[in-house]
Amino acid sequence: MGKVTRKRYSADFKAKVALEAIKGDLTLAELAAKHGIHQTMIATWKRQAIEGMAATFSGKAEAASAASEADLARLHAKIGQLVVERDFLAKASGR
Numbered sequence: 069m070g071k072v073t074r075k076r077y078s079a080d081f082k083a084k085v086a087l088e089a090i091k092g093d094l095t096l097a098e099l100a101a102k103h104g105i106h107q108t109m110i111a112t113w114k115r116q117a118i119e120g121m122a123a124t125f126s127g128k129a130e131a132a133s134a135a136s137e138a139d140l141a142r143l144h145a146k147i148g149q150l151v152v153e154r155d156f157l158a159k160a161s162g163r
């Protein structure tokens with residue numbers, strides 16, 4: 069038997085299915101049959117889409133983006149510091 073991996077769905081596909089679920093034209097069971105996925109996944113994607121919309125309109129998405137950029141800059145600085153320390157210690161131990 070070969071290795072079994074889970075199917076991964078693109079963000080566009082998830083958004084399309086979640087939007088169909090939000091519209092409510094079809095039931096979750098009908099959407100699941102139409103797209104060949106489980107109802108639980110559709111319900112999860114629908115909930116995530118609704119929560120994401122709330123964050124979009126509240127401005128939390130922009131705040132999270134700014135915070136992640138600050139974290140990224142701090143992490144890059146720490147990496148640089150650790151590289152300098154490693155190189156210094158490598159030279160010192162080689163004496």
